[in-house]
Amino acid sequence: MEIEVYENVAAVSEAAAQYICRTAQEAVREKGHFLLALAGGRTPNLLYRRLAEQPYCSKMPWQQTFVFWGDERFVPPLHIDSNYGTAWLQLFRKINISSEHIYPIPTIFTNPDNSAILYEQMIRRAFTSLSAKQFDLTLLGMGDDGHTASLFPGREAVAERVRWVVPTENPAGQQRLSLTLPILNESKQILFLVTGVEKKAMLQKVANDQRQEIKQYPAAMIKGRARTLWMVDSAAYES
Numbered sequence: 001m002e003i004e005v006y007e008n009v010a011a012v013s014e015a016a017a018q019y020i021c022r023t024a025q026e027a028v029r030e031k032g033h034f035l036l037a038l039a040g041g042r043t044p045n046l047l048y049r050r051l052a053e054q055p056y057c058s059k060m061p062w063q064q065t066f067v068f069w070g071d072e073r074f075v076p077p078l079h080i081d082s083n084y085g086t087a088w089l090q091l092f093r094k095i096n097i098s099s100e101h102i103y104p105i106p107t108i109f110t111n112p113d114n115s116a117i118l119y120e121q122m123i124r125r126a127f128t129s130l131s132a133k134q135f136d137l138t139l140l141g142m143g144d145d146g147h148t149a150s151l152f153p154g155r156e157a158v159a160e161r162v163r164w165v166v167p168t169e170n171p172a173g174q175q176r177l178s179l180t181l182p183i184l185n186e187s188k189q190i191l192f193l194v195t196g197v198e199k200k201a202m203l204q205k206v207a208n209d210q211r212q213e214i215k216q217y218p219a220a221m222i223k224g225r226a227r228t229l230w231m232v233d234s235a236a237y238e239s
């Protein structure tokens with residue numbers, strides 16, 4: 001596991017903002033655009049706020065950036081639980097990015113089954129029109145149960161090998177949509193953000209799980225094509 005340990009969530013967010021900016025600039029230099037898949041949940045909130053501020057709001061090539069989500073709660077966009085709504089409030093409403101470059105997972109005028117089909121089509125069309133075959137960078141978090149995106153341990157969604165997006169639910173029964181291992185693991189780079197003492201035990205388990213042939217935790221099953229980096233804070237890290 002390639003892991004960088006920072007003092008606290010603020011330092012993790014700063015390092016992640018720098019990393020995203022650098023990766024975006026390189027991608028745009030190489031091929032003219034940057035495809036970014038965002039994480040949901042609470043951990044990336046500070047990162048999204050930082051990206052809306054200087055120096056990142058100026059340094060990021062927002063006009064060449066295309067944004068997707070790794071998962072979504074099946075709630076309306078401005079619901080407090082919406083991953084899209086959260087990122088919009090913290091980041092997108094504050095910066096200069098075309099709404100045509102933002103690809104939220106649809107959750108209105110549809111149902112979870114259709115939404116999954118629709119989102120896969122949206123990603124495929126975007127890839128085709130950009131001559132892309134993968135996300136350049138996928139951001140992910142990890143729950144204290146080892147889930148990532150909305151791939152929860154032992155659920156059917158984790159075993160999906162063909163579809164790129166599936167409907168699923170969390171253990172409390174909340175309806176969600178998630179990208180699956182085939183598309184997540186096609187990403188060129190993966191950046192995990194993990195903070196807080198409540199993640200410490202699972203981070204250790206996931207590190208061990210990654211070394212096993214048969215893995216138990218979805219977070220351990222994720223591997224980017226070129227790089228998988230974990231940025232964690234010292235509270236989550238067992239030295």
Ligand SMILES: O=C1O[C@H](COP(=O)(O)O)[C@@H](O)[C@H](O)[C@H]1O
Pocket residue numbers: 038039040041042043044070071072139140141142143144147148149150
């Ligand atoms: O990758 C992800 O991880 C989280 C864990 O969330 P957090 O609130 O503990 O940061 C997950 O639930 C989220 O939707 C997802 O994109």
